[in-house]
Amino acid sequence: MPFSLQPFERSKHVYRNDAFVELVKDAVRFFSGTPIRELPPSESFQGTGVYALYYTGRTGIYAKYGELNRLAYSHPIYVGKAVPKGWRQSRTADAQAPNSRELVSRLRQHSRSIGLGAGVELSDFMCRFMIFEDAGSDMIGTIEAALIKLHKPLWNSALDGFGNHDPGSGRYNQAKSDWDVVHVGREWASRCQGEHKALKTIMSKINTHMNSLG
Helix, strand or coil, X not given: CCCCCCCCCHHHHCCCCHHHHHHHHHHHHHHHXXXXXXXXXXXXXXXXXXXXXXXXXXXXXXXXXXXXXXXCCCCCCEEEEXXXXXXXXXXXXXXXXXXXXXXXXXXXXXXXXXXXXXXXXXXXXXEEEEEECHXXXXXXXXXXXXXHHHHCCHHHCCCCCCCCCCCCCCCCCCECCHXXXXXXXXXXXXXXXXXXXXXXXXXXXXXXXXXXXX
């Protein structure tokens, strides 16, 4: 007997769960209470999860962030995630994730990028992070998105490209990112041959964002 399609009713496709909403809120609250660490953290540790970078400098184009973070680290300039290798293809078992050092490795990568970039000093940055284990690893992307939505960090929005990697040989026909136009220094970015945005245009977006901060 042929299968009969039901008339479309949107309500039957919408998933709602108040418990899930509260779980996300609880994770965000926990994240906001985790200890602040230097960037990169001096300790090596195992784990994957979510992290935020905070600018604390008193000068430069990000001075407003430094002012807002002077008494409390409440305004991240960047939020990111570190997932187990093979996570996107479901090749990593839950039991393997705690042995990964992807989180501290990612923070060290960011430290190198800041150290190379013109106009920023690594000593002006701090970080905090949250480690997810076992089935909790499935929440990494969700919590990262929730934190970005909540804080709208500059390097996630108005100034794109900080988290980019070397595209590799044969892929340098793309434009360098906005972040690399402003903070020249990453060697691989200098190989990108595509037409990038004008510095004046990017700085206008940065200024608009900075003026919107509380």
